[in-house]
Every structure is written in C-alpha cells, then in structure tokens.
Amino acid sequence: MNHSSENHTEQPFRCGYVAVLGRPNVGKSTLMNHILGQKVSITSRKPQTTRHRVLGIYTDNEAQILFVDTPGIHSKEERSINRYMNRAATSSMTDVDVLLFVVDGTQWTDDDELVLNKVSQAKGKKVLFVNKVDKLTDKEELLPHIAQITEKCHFDAVFPGSALKGQNLEQLTATLKSYLPEGDLFYPEDYITDRSERFMAAELIREKLMRSLGEEIPYSSTVEIEQFKFNDKGVLTISGLILVERPGQKAIIIGKKGQRLKQIGRDARLEMEELFDCKVFLELWVKVKDGWADDERALKSLGYNDY
C-alpha cells in the first residue's frame, strides 16, 4: 500500500502516539489487537497479563497510529515486578498525543480511580472507551456510569463499545486519527510492532502459560528465549526457558507425564508458525530461579529493564 498516492481526500497525513491506559483486565490489549487486526499484545482472562510496554502500529492511507499498550496500573506494589509494571505504564503517559482511557462498563474499582486521577493530570487529548458493553444486560446503566467518570475528568470524546466484538471501534479509530498531529510515517507501513520476533516468541509462550495455569503460578513465571535460529531449510528453532520460583511450580507446569508443558508448547508453536510464516521447532524447559520477581537485578537480566 502506498499511503500517500492512495490518499484521495487531500487531507494531510497524520502520525502520532496513543497511550492505551487502564487498570488490569479491562481489555486494553484486546482493543489494540482488534484495531490492528493482528495479535501484537498477549491477552488472557487473568489480570496483569501485559508486563511490558508494547507498541502496536496501525497504518492506513490517512494516518499511522502508534498505540502504546501498557501494563494495567494497579495499587498493589509489593513486588519489584509490580513496581516495574506501574513504571512502564505511567512513563507512557508523557509525550503522547492522545490518552485512551479504557474502563470496564460493568465494573468500577479503586484501581480505575487511581488511573483516572493520573489521566486527569496528564496533558494531551483524552478519549474514554467504555468497554465490554456486550456483557451489559441493562444498557441504561451506561449513562450514569459515564457521567460519573466525566465529572472527574474532561474527555474530548467518549465511546461505549466492545473490544472483543469490534463494536464502535471504527468510530473510535477515526476520532483517534483526527487527534494526531500532521506528519509523515514514523515506521515503515508494513510494521505492526517495534518489538523483536524473539520478544514476540517469549510473549506467546507466556500467554499460553497464563491461559493454562491456575491463579498463582502465572505471576511467578517468566520466559527467556535462549535460541532463535533458522536452519538452511527455513525451519525456525526456538528454545524457551520458563523460569519459576519454586520446585512445586515446576512440577505443575510440566504436568503428568509432561502433558501440560507439551500442550503449552503445541499451542505456542502453532501461533508462532502463523506469526513468523514458517515451520517452527519449539523446545521448552522449566527451571527454578528463586525470587526473580522480587529482585530488581534479576529483573534487569531477564529483560525487564526499559524504564
């Protein structure tokens, strides 16, 4: 696609940053992935799935939107990993053109209030997206909910909708584009993220872990990619190391006769083959590394070092 020659509207091309903000689990990653039409940020039913700041790049013939998907901001900061995630999200609020505040239309919590306070103090255009309205049985509840939020902070635009069902996302995207400054592309038009394929591979493994395990272990695990190599037949070999904090957690991830780890590997491999468009050979290992989530130095060595 040639973005300039297809622009028949004679409107100037626009390009800029949109930070996607909200507490954990409101649907930020789902929203960004749906607009991009591709999975850039991993999602799961569990809060705090996104740990890093991930750039999702949307390009059409009118604009390029650089979505900054952030970890959910939350008040419980007992561990280093939680402080890291809050830093990653809060630092995304400066130097962006638009703040997109995502809330769950069915629920309001203290963490929503915390993010709203941060948003109200930030500069830039502000857009409110009230998500998960597909789950609302009584749509009448929406208006008072929106009124309560907009009383506390001025929003330039408000959209109720559904990230999962794609409801109201076209209108949202058009408004976001109109708020961006004039300017040429920052990234080539075929880029969908600034993250490396290695990073995406680790994230896909982490997503399958989050989705397959119970409540506690996902937060105690992280993934390192030790090998990422194409052979001369174009087959990609990936070795992933899953780090956990305790031996019992290792046993759970491996599962009876290695069944769970096998399933996690199979699910991750299939998505990798689609994403990288080649045959993938994936090996997974599980190792105990006590206290990695509490230790700032260990976090840095695991790649949690951008902020």
Ligand SMILES: Nc1nc2c(ncn2[C@@H]2O[C@H](COP(=O)(O)OP(=O)(O)OP(=O)(O)O)[C@@H](O)[C@H]2O)c(=O)[nH]1
């Ligand atoms: N019913 C419904 N579910 C949704 C919608 N959007 C997201 N979800 C679900 O909500 C859960 C959380 O979605 P995520 O996109 O991972 O949420 P997030 O805000 O990125 O979460 P963190 O990574 O914790 O910050 C997932 O199970 C999604 O499928 C929606 O519009 N409707």
